[in-house]
Amino acid sequence: MNSNMVLAKSDPQLTLEEHIRDCLKVSNILKESIPNLPETLSKERFWGLLRLSILFHDVGKAHNEFQKKIRGQKNNWNHQRHELFSLPFINSSLLSESEKELVQLIVAGHHKSFNELFDFVDKNYKSDNKNLGLLDDLELVVKPTFSESFTSNLNPEILKDYFNTFGVELKQTITPENPLGFLRKYLRNPDNIKSPDFIERLLLAGAFKQCDHLGSAGLSNINMLRIDSFTFLHTSNFKLYDHQEKATVTQGNAILTAPTGSGKTETALLWLENQITRHGQGRVFYILPFTASINAMYERLDKRMGVGYCGMLHGRIAEYLESKFEDDDYNDASDQKKKQLLEDFRTITTPFKIVTPFQLLKHIFGLKGFEKGLFEWVGGFFIFDEIHAYDPKVFAQIIVLLEFVTRYLNTKIFIMTATMPTFLRTELQKVLGNFSTIQATDELYELFSRHRVIVHAGLLSASLNEIQQSINLGKRVLIVCNTVKQAQEVYQYLNADKKVLLHSAFNAEDRNDKEIILQNEEVQLLVGTQAIEVSLDIDFDVIYTEPAPFDALIQRFGRVNRKRIKGICDCFVFEDRNDVDKYIYPNLEVINRTNQSLRRIQIENGGIVKESVLQSVIDFVYPKWDVKDKEEFDQVYTYLSHSVNFELAPFIQSLRNESEFYEQFSGIKVLPIKQLKEYKLRLEQNKFVKAESLKVQINEHRFIQFLKENKVFKETIAFESLKTERLLVQDTFITDRKYDSELGLQLNISENENRDNYTIL
Secondary structure, three states, rough: OOHHHHHEOOEEEEEEEHHHHHHHHHHHHHHOOOOOOOOOHHHHHHHHHHHHHHHHHOHHHHOOHHHHOOOOOOOOOOOOOOOHHHHHHHHOOOOOHHHHHHHHHHHHHHOOOOHHHHHHHHOOOEEOOHHHHHHHHHHOOOOOOOHHHHHOOOOOHHHHHHHHOOOOOOOOOOOOOOOOOHHHHHOOOOOOOOOOOOOHHHHHHHHEEEHHHHOOOOOEEEEOHHHHHHHHHHOOOOOOOOOHHHOOOOOOOOEEEEOOOOOHHHHHHHHHHHHHHOOOOOOEEEEEHHHHHHHHHHHHHHHHHHOOOOEEEOOHHHHHHHHHEEEEEEEHOOOHHHHHHHHHHOOOOOEEEEHOOOOOOHHHOOOHHHHHHHHHOOEEEEEEOOHHHHOHHHHHHHHHHHHHHHOOOOEEEEEOOOOOHHHHHHHHHHHHHHHHHEEEEEEEEEEEEOHHHHHHHOHHHHHHHHHHHHHHHHEEEEEOOOOOHHHHHHHHHOOOEEEEEEEOOOHHHHHHHHHHHHHHOOOOEEEEOHHHHOOOOOOEEEEEOOOOOOHHHHHHHHOOOOOOOOOOOOEEEOOOOOHHHHOOOOOHHHHHHHHHHHHHHHHHHOOEEEHHHHHHHHHHOOOOOOOOHHHHHHHHHHHHHHHHHOOOOOOOOOOHHHHHHHHOOEEEEEEEHHHHHHHHHHHHHOOEEEEHHEEEOOOHHHHHHHHHHOOEEEEEEEEEOOOOOOEEEEEEEEOOOOEEEEOEEEEEEOOOOOOOEEOOO
């Protein structure tokens, strides 16, 4: 065998040289699409070391048994690690000792965490140290030393032409050493932020993994935002406001404050266009807090920016795409195209991603693949919308994220808000350091007065006849309740030609259907919960809402008279709370100060909500940190900041932080018993995403309550894989609560189904 016959991939078969050239091609594209490395790094050294890592990373695949395996022949490979067999070649190169160490680290860690590699080497190879041989002799299975395995299966001569082709010089003799000591040395003293080589090693590890992953996929292009990606912002009918004009010339970090509906998204994109024009390429992350907001923003920007430039990521992305591909515009798309789109969203190939903060935060928690994610951020642009919407815990995590990317990754940040308490703004200003303030003009604020608040005594549920009269008069009515149960009851009581109920207790399939209806049809009555606050681009004539904090109410009002073409529209806010509302908004003082502010607006301004006074009202409602919230913020900030500064290490996946990260998501999915037959059918058809879309997410507290009350049980469902013909098993939580596509999950009503054949938890 010679180097031209060494295979690196099996499906399709690729030689080692072909795969390396694919990876090198990706590295050249990365060099163009992520040109703004941190100033502390030498670009020439960085890209040179990346090239060397690519050249060495798969030479261990020349192992005889691996070559048999990749050709489908009988072999004794036994799940060994090819990257370990690449290390002796690096150690025998003519690189400097520091370069050897760095390339060895990158190559060794490109598939497995060093923790796993250490355990693997310790388990599968006898020690080269004869003094430790006695322990090995006690093993029942005879193990070779690493040197023996290398020498008997890898002939360096067959790679001679390969190394000559790429201009790599090696010593005459290659001496393999057990990698256990190398791994142990790093694990005992892993890199962290305080280490001088931390950023270089971290980013090289990430860049290399990008090259290997995308090279293996045969990628030939990574999209980059060009100036023509922003053409839609400069059409003749798009007249810029003053704050938008300022964004076109603002350099670096910025905080925008402007009224809802004044083109904040367009302002951010104008700022982005200016950054790319002046500073060059970088990946873009548009961060929103809610899935519905992300879906809507993606559909808004996808076609405007050009196919392949805009993507999105959130926890329900697969379900969204499943629904999207059933629309008329996508009915010719195959499963392969759908999978490719999802892959593009998840990889660096899409230059503009709309994401939840959690899709970013998982990387600073050190979860699997974090080096790849962090490299994608380098020289990037982060746009935060609705940043006021996060709870103290998530806000603290975002602050740590911003500290990291601004200090180490040469990023630029744009934050926009309509209303944000001053104490939160202060935290952001501290972390941004140098930044510009962009503020809408007083004249514009005056133009955006479009709502009249009317404070209504009593409960909303006591005024349903009054609300019905508004519907009868032909008004498009929006009602926002604080709980799912209340929303369901209000919806059932009221009559309208076309009405929709929207809340969190629908499965993904029905939720998507309702969002499509709201986008494309004239709905006279929409009843919902807080999900409406940050949901779709909808426009109603009047709103009736239960009490909520002032910032939440402003978001709700924003779904009325959205385009400012209806004059001044009424916003009815009911003062009295239902008993269960205290679990939704536990801070009674905030609610009381909100009601007090609304009364003052009603007395002083005739109820007209002037956008120019919103900030002063917000600061009255939220004068400072709530004591409990501040404690939570400080606790999370201290913990995560310490973790990032001392525990985040290249080549080591943090299992402890992984459990900490996922503990934030308290939602548990249950399947309504009525959907069980259809769920089984979809599993049998191997339509796994469509099966998952039948489940409803409930919070952990509700799930535990259901368990105690025997309202949840479990069934183990067996079905066959259509690809492998193997039997698969799926454990599923079933709830006996009633469900239908119009009302969603009805928490207090059971379905008339036979449970005798199910396993009760």
